[in-house]
Amino acid sequence: MSKTVTSSAPARGPADHDVRTQIVAAATEHFSRYGYEKTTVSDLARAVGFSKAYIYKFFESKQAIGEMICANCLCQIEAEIRAAVDEADHPPEKLRRMFKSVVEASLRLFSQDRKLYEIAASAATERWEATLAYEERIRELLQGILQEGRQAGDFERKTPLDETVMAIYLVMRPYLNPLLLQNGFDYIDEAPGQLSSLVLRSLSP
Amino acid sequence: MSKTVTSSAPARGPADHDVRTQIVAAATEHFSRYGYEKTTVSDLARAVGFSKAYIYKFFESKQAIGEMICANCLCQIEAEIRAAVDEADHPPEKLRRMFKSVVEASLRLFSQDRKLYEIAASAATERWEATLAYEERIRELLQGILQEGRQAGDFERKTPLDETVMAIYLVMRPYLNPLLLQNGFDYIDEAPGQLSSLVLRSLSP
Structure with missing residues (x-):
């Protein structure tokens, strides 16, 4: 837990x-x-x-209670993502694990419990504080992997770091959001692999 | 028209x-x-x-009428995207235009008319025939640009073409779907530029 x-x-x-x-x-x-x-x-x-x-x-308010439940959920997802990333030694593999675990952890939590999905959907639609903070932490995790990969010579360094972080975050974002996730089921199996390969090609030095 | x-x-x-x-x-x-x-x-x-x-x-049925309206809308969007792509001479620029016009044309049509958005949302959720055919045509357009770019030496040729098409399509998809689009408004201005730059980096020979 x-x-x-x-x-x-x-x-x-x-x-x-x-x-x-x-x-x-x-x-x-x-x-x-x-x-x-x-x-x-x-x-x-x-x-x-x-x-x-x-x-x-x-x-x-009821929303304040919902926000706390939502924050707890998002913290669980985040912990799973961080654990998956930490298992890998090299930045390219960390990035692959991040894509994979983002999809798996979000899907499991949101589909396991349809009613909790409802809270998460309100949170995402109404941009609750907990969601914004979570998105920020995911961006920071991504930025850490990219910095490490640049230092290790795994990733190109010409593109400004901010731009790289933002672009990859935009690629990942549909799989973080319960509303978006619900509409991506068709491709859910291939998406993490395909997208992380594309992203890694874009990062080659 | x-x-x-x-x-x-x-x-x-x-x-x-x-x-x-x-x-x-x-x-x-x-x-x-x-x-x-x-x-x-x-x-x-x-x-x-x-x-x-x-x-x-x-x-x-009512849905059959809705499907035809939806198909007409999607045809309009597709025509706009094709026109934007045709304006450019070189495959990398065609790809940039494609990302830009996908977002612009979809947004305009779906937000211009909130009630038509409702039909488009049903079509996307229930996977109406018109939506599936539209997605297929967009993938074909993308594949054409990629093939042209590979022949011209603009794009790398190591990755199997199918894989490249699918991965880039997955990056673009959130901006084709009215339901997904509605949840991407925060980043709608930067997204096309950032994503097409990332994709172009991934395609460099």
């Missing part, structure tokens, strides 16, 4: 933190059974056995 | 063809005013002043 993201709001002590965790756990189960859109904060309050007002002491 | 696609059903004479065209024109207007999902064949019959049974003589 990867690290769990806690809210950006300042923690009010360990007991508060436990209550938040408890609410998020109950909400995850409730959303995944009844769906995110259909569930209200009242439903959640009933499910956890707290008053609605008490829940609002910890989260300002 | 580009060529108009007619149904795959055998035409039953020029008068029948006119009636079909008339139904498609009325349906296009009706869908774009009231939406594709909400409109029934009865609504259309009323709007055109024909009986519902008469419309069913020409189209077996």
